[in-house]
Amino acid sequence: MPEQxxxxxxxxxxxxxxxxxxxxNDHSGHETITLVAGNTINLHTAQIWADNGxxxxxxxxxxxxxx
Numbered sequence: 001m002p003e004q005x006x007x008x009x010x011x012x013x014x015x016x017x018x019x020x021x022x023x024x025n026d027h028s029g030h031e032t033i034t035l036v037a038g039n040t041i042n043l044h045t046a047q048i049w050a051d052n053g054x055x056x057x058x059x060x061x062x063x064x065x066x067x
Contacts, residue, residue, distance in 0.1 A: 019062045
């Protein structure tokens with residue numbers, strides 16, 4: 001049997017991890033919002049949305065390259 005040359009390849013196939021920010025007026029960290037099918041939701045990357053918090057119609061996301 002001829003000598004074999006084994007090569008290992010590490011591949012990360014996951015896409016970007018997009019996280020949402022805190023919810024507005026959520027002081028406990030346990031508040032939730034309800035997303036309703038058919039309703040419009042706006043995604044924001046501006047720091048003011050991160051600071052002020054997300055709502056049911058406006059979500060901060062930490063991925064500014066998303067267009």
